[in-house]
Amino acid sequence: MKGVVFVELLSMAESAFGEATVDNVLDEADLDNGGAFTAVGNYPCDHLIKLVEGFSEKSGASPEALQQKFGFWMLDFFEKGYSDFFVGKENSFDMLEAIDTEIHVEVLKLYPEAELPSFTTERFGDSQFEMVYSSPRPLVEFCQGLIEACIERFKETATIERTAVPNQPNNTRFLITLTS
């Protein structure tokens, strides 16, 4: 997993819980890189999970809620750092449709070592959209946060129904129905 993701997680945690908590969690997590992350490095995803658990213990927020919060944080970060990807997208469905076909494709060209999920998408009329997220990493809550943030970014409101896909443990189905 790209170092930038870790750097941003620590930055979100610092703004939410303060520097002392971040130092504490990094110490206690006892990671094999000594808790030192650079944006250009690559680190195992389980380090991220361990850090989220640490922040959960210190803050009382659930790991699921923290991953979702981090999804919001990262969408904001992506928009600031990679605004080109948002150009020409008129609504959340346009944006979500482009992740697998365009955005993550470009990300992989920039960072060949990135570990990205895959998505299949389908539109049902103007107000419903299905997205099947596929990843071996336990980041489904992070994905949900990104999706919710994307909907908010386009000033839309929606309900999201999330279901497991039978016999496909790496897959999760999101059914998004616009309510505005």
Ligand code: HEM
């Ligand atoms: C709403 C839109 C997006 C969604 C739902 C989404 C989804 C995800 C998810 C769930 C992951 C975690 C990896 C995994 O689950 O296996 C991920 C990783 C990543 N995404 Fe996206 N993404 C979105 C937009 C973007 C944009 C706009 C960029 C622009 C640069 C981007 C770049 C990345 C990068 C760099 C990673 C980390 C890869 C790694 O750590 O190796 N994503 N994305």
